Amino acid sequence: MDSSKYYKIEGDKLVRTHRACPKCGPSFFLANHYDRWSCGKCGNTIFKRKSPAKTKAARRTPRKRTKSKES
Ligand SMILES: [Zn+2]
Numbered sequence: 001m002d003s004s005k006y007y008k009i010e011g012d013k014l015v016r017t018h019r020a021c022p023k024c025g026p027s028f029f030l031a032n033h034y035d036r037w038s039c040g041k042c043g044n045t046i047f048k049r050k051s052p053a054k055t056k057a058a059r060r061t062p063r064k065r066t067k068s069k070e071s
Contacts (some may be wrong), residue, residue: 005017017032018030018032019037019046020035021039021041021042021044022044023039023042023044024039024041024044028041029071030046036048
């Protein structure tokens with residue numbers, strides 16, 4: 001089995017493009033769907049969720065303002 005498609009090279013490091021099935025082990029990769037990952041072996045499905053906590057609580061970085069108190 002050619003597993004090279006499950007990886008890509010970014011710069012000088014190897015990046016996994018697919019997730020492994022937590023049930024079947026690291027050698028079984030999940031099929032990448034637009035909204036989920038699914039295992040062809042055991043049928044395990046993992047839904048992709050953007051953690052709402054992170055996206056909602058988008059931290060506002062306070063901008064440095066030049067104080068113009070002196071008028
Ligand atoms: Zn599986």
